Amino acid sequence: MSERMTLTRRETVAGAAALALAPRAAGAQGGPVQVTGMQVTGVVYEDRSGRGRRGPDDAGLPDVLVSNGREVVRTDAQGRYTLPVSDETAIFVIKPTGYALPRDADNIPRFAYLHHPAGTPAALNLRFPGIAPTGPLPASVDFGLTRAEESADFDVILFTDPQPESHAELSYVRDTAVTRAMGLKAAFGMTTGDVLFDDLSLYARQNRIVGRIGLPWFHIGGNHDLNFEAPDARHSRETFKRIYGAPYYALNHGGVLFLMLDNVHYLGAATGSASRGGRYEGRIGEAQFAFVEAVLRETPRDRLVVVAMHIPLATDLGPDDPVISTVDRAALLRLLAGRPCLSVAGHTHTTEHHYLDAAGRPGAPGPEAHHHHVLTAVSGSWWSGPPDRRGIATADSRDGTPHGFHVLSIRGGRDYTTRYVPASEDAGRQMRIVLESQFRGADLAGLPDTRLNELFGSPIPAESVGTTDLVVNLFDGGPKSRVRYRINGGAAIEMVRTRRPDPFVAALYARFAATKKSWVKAEPSSHIWTARLPRDLAPGTHRIGVEAADEYGRLHEDGIVLEVLAGEGSPRRI
Structure with missing residues (x-):
């Protein structure tokens, strides 16, 4: 996501490279069942042979959900279904618990058949190829599934906004988040939007890279x-549909329903600008609501529902801004009311937890509130910032969170937690602790770039202690988190959650302005805690220990060493 309402497609990126047409959904084959009128028929079957084509011993599977993106039907005792269909329709199977979808060589699940008889209109003159004509409907659009053991205890890797705008940045994705994710055990993974940054010719390479994680990966x-x-x-998703299939869909795993929604509603080309770009708003829309309602009607009310989307339902940066929040979120919450549920999104390159009331307004946590989690961006600050020792942009997000991703853990098919995983930092690091004195701003001009941390560390003179704040950024903190600190193991002192920019990241962006994207700046963070140091803290060397309980009550601990100098003046730097 970019902060600008008008989005610019980078002209420095190589032009469209023609991609090979993505294969149709494995198992979608012709058969003896006839299509009449504007209907599609087919069979969902158990692909016992693993050939991707129904054989004589492949029995039909009853009670499996199939959809045309609006209506949802169950297969009959023989695994047959019938659905209304029109041109430009995606027909897809909704994976049931205990079965696996076919995957291509890059581990992309193939569960949809695109019915686009004439293909993407040539008159659109799309820069990146759309859908080739599919011709008349096959006599039977079939979907093959294979049996798979699924525990009610499982993990899901959550990526959002990898957003590489060049091959170099795609290499950053490979060498950070993908490499870190390869070491994790999970049932599957997902990327909740901004898979790329405008150059859709990179899909093929990105799929090969992410596919090496070795998990089914949904987009x-x-x-x-x-x-x-x-x-x-x-026609704003033509290339995406060609590569991945249905633009929105659902699946079940371990007794949990996952609703994968597309809430980026394209409003057309940018006006008053010669740039290649467009306008959009966060909107789910009537067709998807009909689909969601139909799926939920077939789902027991005690089942956990996880909803994934790109644009947040609401965000700390602007809960009523249609570019960064979802305008019809209240309608979704009405459909989910009374069900155990969680929703996740990306887009803002911030990390946030919200507890929404029935109208979709952020409020206090409670049993009736809907938990909405805005995920850390894989690209952080859009791959901005000084390079690390590998030459990869440090990419600290604008709210101070190091770039990374999350893991969703489901237990018993009902209880859930999420955890933040830094992509380039120590995987156990969950907070940054700095000292900020109002009298140290002048240090910014004279401090060497390599010693940025001295702005927010110690030593500090004794006369500055009473004007120095301890600032803790609990990277995945939120309204339910609690942070306190102790000096030399003494009594715990509670810290105050304070909406403000992270001072370390603000200084980082200022000192390394040439290494960041033009729109990147430090924004108020929803997970900062502050406390003023005691004025009577004696000169000497002290241990400050920080204890933080996150949104799920898990304890995280970290600390720093604080040096307080006797006498006046700052230490002489050599």
Whole structure:
């Protein structure tokens, strides 16, 4: 996501490289069942042979959900289904618990058949190829599934906004988040939008890279995955659909329903600008609501529902801004009311926890509130910042969180937690602790770049102690988190959650302005805690220990050494 309402497609990126047409969903084959009128029929079957084509011993599977993106039906005792269909329709199976979807060589699940008889209109002149004509409907659109053991205890890797705008930045994704994720055990992974940054020719390489994690990997589109040449929303996902299939869909795993929604509603080309880009808003829309309602009607009310999307339902940066929040979120919450549920999103390159009331307004945590988690961006500050020792941008996010991702853990098919995983830092590091004195701002001009941390560390003169704040950024903190500190193991002192920019990241961006994208700046963070140091803290060397309980009550501990100098003046730097 970019902060600008008008999005620019980088002209420095190489032009469209023609991609090979993605294969149709494995198992979608012709058969003896006839199509009449504007209906599609087919069979969901158990692919016992693993051939991707129904054989004589492959029995039909009853009670499996199939959808056309609006209506949802169950297969009959023989595994057959019938659905209304029109041109430009995605027909897809909703994976049931205990079965696996076919995957291609890059571990992308293939569960949809695109019915686009004429293909993407040539008159659109899309920069990146759309859908080739599919011709008439096959006599039977079939979907093969294979049996798979699924525990009610499982993990899901949550990526959002990898957003590489060049091959170099795609290499950053490879060498940070993908490499870190390869060491994790999970049932599957997902990317909740901005898979790329406008250059959709990179899909093939990104799929090969992420596919090496070795897990089924699901995708939903972001605003930077759009075909900006489309005049409106109708054809704005042509390249995405060609690569991944249905733009929104659902699946079940371990008794949990996952709703994968596309809430980037494209409003057309940018006006008053010669740049290649477009306008959009966060909107789920009537068709997807009909789909969600139909799926929920077939789902027991005690089942956990996880909803994934790109644009947050609401965000700390602007809960009523349609570019960074979802305008029709209250309608979704009405459909989810009374069900155990969680929703996740990306887009803002911040890390946030919200507890929404029935109208979708952020409020206090409680049993009736809907938990909405805005995930850490894989690209952090859009791959901005000084390079690390590998030459990779440090990419600290604008709210101070180091770039990374999350892991969703489900236990018993009902209880859930999420955890933040830094992509380039120590995987156990969950907070940054700095000291900020109002009298140290002048140090910014004279401090060498390599010693930035001295701005927010120690030693500090004794006369500055009473004007120095301890600032803790609990990277994945939120309204339910609690932070306190102790000096030399003494009594715990509670810290105050304070909406403000992270001072370390603000200074980082200021000192390394040439290494960041032009729109990147430090924004108020929703997970900062502050406390003023005791004025009577004696000169000497002290241990400050910080204890933080996160949104799920888990304890995280870290600390720093504080040196207080006797007498006046700052230490002489050599």
